[in-house]
Amino acid sequence: MPIIVNLDVMLAKRKMRLSELSERIDITLANLSILKTGKAKAIRFSTLEKLCEVLECQPADILEYKPDADGNEDIESD
Template sequence: MPIIVNLDVVLAQRKMRLNTLAELVDITPQNLSVLKTGKAKAIRFDTLEKICEVLECQPGDILAFAKEPATAGTE
């Protein structure tokens, strides 16, 4: 997937645990873990807003786009 989730990096920079963030954002630690590991298929803007507010960051600090390399034979 070309969307990279850097939540673990931002959490480490803020010296905050996932469970603490989950409590402050009012989301289950399990759902936040799915996001952190990059397995989430979507995120609600209000959830992203709360995460950014608590972590004092921008959405681009948490999410990044990395173009996938072209596979052979698709030229």
């Protein structure tokens, strides 16, 4: 997947555990874990806003775009 979630990097920089972040932004640990491992299919702007507020960062610090190595991108059609 070309979108990389760097939540673990930001947590390490802030010396914060996932459980503490979960409590501070009022999102379940399970949902944050899904996001952290890159298994999430979407993220709400309100969630991204809370993450940025608590981690004192910008959305680009958490989300990164990297094209697939083979040049193919999965584009879902409606």
